[in-house]
Amino acid sequence: MKLSSFGYPTKDSIALFIAIVVSLILFFSNSSVRVREVQADVSDIINIVLSPQKWYKDILNVKKQNQILTETVTQLTLLNQQLLHYEFENKQLREMLNFSEDIPLSLKPANVVNHHFASSVQSITIDVGKNDQLVQNLAVIDLKGLLGKTISIGENASTVQLISDKNFRVSVRVGESRILGIFHPTQGEYGVISGIPKSANISIGSKVVTSGISDIYPSNIPVAEVIAINIEDVEVFQNVVVKLSATLHNLGYVFVIQ
Numbered sequence: 449m450k451l452s453s454f455g456y457p458t459k460d461s462i463a464l465f466i467a468i469v470v471s472l473i474l475f476f477s478n479s480s481v482r483v484r485e486v487q488a489d490v491s492d493i494i495n496i497v498l499s500p501q502k503w504y505k506d507i508l509n510v511k512k513q514n515q516i517l518t519e520t521v522t523q524l525t526l527l528n529q530q531l532l533h534y535e536f537e538n539k540q541l542r543e544m545l546n547f548s549e550d551i552p553l554s555l556k557p558a559n560v561v562n563h564h565f566a567s568s569v570q571s572i573t574i575d576v577g578k579n580d581q582l583v584q585n586l587a588v589i590d591l592k593g594l595l596g597k598t599i600s601i602g603e604n605a606s607t608v609q610l611i612s613d614k615n616f617r618v619s620v621r622v623g624e625s626r627i628l629g630i631f632h633p634t635q636g637e638y639g640v641i642s643g644i645p646k647s648a649n650i651s652i653g654s655k656v657v658t659s660g661i662s663d664i665y666p667s668n669i670p671v672a673e674v675i676a677i678n679i680e681d682v683e684v685f686q687n688v689v690v691k692l693s694a695t696l697h698n699l700g701y702v703f704v705i706q
Contacts, residue, residue, distance in 0.1 A: 594658060
C-alpha cells in the first residue's frame with residue numbers, strides 16, 4: 449500500500465480496509481461450527497490482551513476498599529474510645545451518687561483547669577466561682593475522699609488548697625472506735641495523725657474520716673487509711689502514718705461541698 453505525499457491512505461488501501469471489514473462481518477455472521485470456534489479463539493486472545501488492564505483495575509479496587517476499611521476501622525476505634533470514656537465517667541458518677549446517698553451533701557461539680565504543685569501553697573484551680581455561689585473555706589472532694597478546701601474565689605474560677613499542702617490540717621476520727629486526732633500532711637500522698645493516745649486500739653487498714661467538729665468539713669468524709677503504727681516508750685501518743693484516700697494527680701474534675 450502506498451501513501452499519498454501528504455501521508456493520507458490511497459484509494460487502494462481504503463478499499464482493502466473496507467473489504468477486510470466486510471469480510472469479517474460476513475464471516476462472523478455465519479453460524480457454522482468453525483466460525484464459532486474462531487470467535488471463541490478471538491475471545492480468548494482479547495481476554496489475554498486485556499488481562500493486565502483487568503488486573504490493574506482489580507488492584508485499584510482492592511486499594512480503594514482497603515482505604516474505606518481503614519477509615520471505617522479508625523472511626524470505630526475513635527468511637528470505641530469515646531464509649532470507654534463515657535463508661536468510665538458513668539461509673540465514676542454512679543460511685544459519686546452512692547457516696548452522696550450515704551452522706552447527703554450538696555455537691556457542685558467542677559473541672560480542674562490548672563495545678564500548682566511547685567508553688568508555696570500546693571493548690572489547683574477549678575472553673576467555678578462566685579457566679580456559682582462559691583465562697584471561701586468550702587470542702588472539696590474527689591470520688592475517693594477529701595481533696596482540700598477553697599481559699600480564693602474569683603467570679604468564674606477558684607483556688608483550692610490541697611490536703612497535701614504543708615499547712616493543711618483537719619480534725620479526723622480513726623478506726624471503728626473513732627478516736628479523735630489531727631491529720632498532718634508529710635510528703636505527697638502520705639501524712640500522719642497526731643494526738644492518738646497509746647491506749648487507743650487502732651490497726652493497719654483502719655479508715656480515717658473527718659470528725660465533723662470543724663465548720664468547714666462535714667463528718668465522715670474519707671481522708672486516709674492507716675498504713676503504719678509506731679509506739680515509742682518516751683512518747684505520749686502513737687505515731688500513726690496514713691495514706692490519702694483522694695487522688696492528687698491527674699485530676700479531671702472534683703466536687704465542692706456547698
